[in-house]
Amino acid sequence: MELLLATGNRHKRDEFQAILPEHRIVIPEDLGTSFECEETGASFCENSLIKAAFLHARAEGRPVIADDSGLCVEALDGAPGIRSARYGEDEGTSLSSQEKYELLLRNLQGKTNRNAAFVCSLVFYIDDLRYFIFQETCRGIIAEAPRGSGGFGYDPVFFIPETGRTMAELSEEEKNRISHRGKAGSALRKFLQSYGDDLGVV
Numbered sequence: 387m388e389l390l391l392a393t394g395n396r397h398k399r400d401e402f403q404a405i406l407p408e409h410r411i412v413i414p415e416d417l418g419t420s421f422e423c424e425e426t427g428a429s430f431c432e433n434s435l436i437k438a439a440f441l442h443a444r445a446e447g448r449p450v451i452a453d454d455s456g457l458c459v460e461a462l463d464g465a466p467g468i469r470s471a472r473y474g475e476d477e478g479t480s481l482s483s484q485e486k487y488e489l490l491l492r493n494l495q496g497k498t499n500r501n502a503a504f505v506c507s508l509v510f511y512i513d514d515l516r517y518f519i520f521q522e523t524c525r526g527i528i529a530e531a532p533r534g535s536g537g538f539g540y541d542p543v544f545f546i547p548e549t550g551r552t553m554a555e556l557s558e559e560e561k562n563r564i565s566h567r568g569k570a571g572s573a574l575r576k577f578l579q580s581y582g583d584d585l586g587v588v
């Protein structure tokens with residue numbers, strides 16, 4: 387089915403398209419509109435619901451999916467967390483992805499605990515009273531220096547010991563197999579395969 391994805395981030399669209407190959411992923415930008423929604427929630431889950439409800443209200447009641455995700459670093463008490471997209475930014479200032487991960491590396495200087503997890507909260511939103519949330523993680527450690535050019539965001543500084551590489555050094559397929567988004571999206575895929583017909587929306 388066609389799934390409207392409540393995001394302004396094209397990387398997410400491309401990743402979900404590969405993770406959910408039998409569905410067509412469409413983002414507001416594909417329909418000629420932008421997606422700007424304030425993320426006022428206190429958790430990934432709350433923010434994914436806020437984004438989904440926002441688009442659902444503007445999409446004639448069609449089912450919507452939304453992803454709120456980020457990087458949680460143990461030595462920083464879970465930061466940047468739900469503020470990953472805005473890390474280091476103040477009102478009116480903006481930083482590039484590279485500036486954000488460089489700031490993260492500076493904030494971790496001298497810390498021995500470099501454990502971190504990417505988190506993805508994915509909601510399949512049918513209407514205000516019916517939705518299904520899939521939240522997954524990918525664990526790794528923050529590298530001393532960036533490596534690789536794939537993916538987006540913090541991928542160059544996220545090292546996955548089992549692969550011996552950073553997330554940005556993996557192919558798209560490899561990233562989707564182990565990433566937070568890949569795992570949450572695969573759970574949604576299986577859910578839709580098993581229960582899609584019963585939901586009355588597929």
Ligand SMILES: O=P(O)(O)OP(=O)(O)OP(=O)(O)OC[C@H]1O[C@@H](n2cnc3c(O)ncnc32)[C@H](O)[C@@H]1O
Pocket residue numbers: 392393394395398421425453454455456457470471504537538539540541565567
């Ligand atoms: O809210 P939307 O419009 O979906 O797009 P966004 O980029 O603002 O997305 P989030 O609010 O969910 O913030 C997620 C941030 O966390 C980081 N992030 C999430 N998933 C990531 C991934 O797979 N690889 C690297 N960084 C990621 C990246 O900085 C994202 O901008």
Ligand SMILES: [Mg+2]
Pocket residue numbers: 425471
């Ligand atoms: Mg956002």
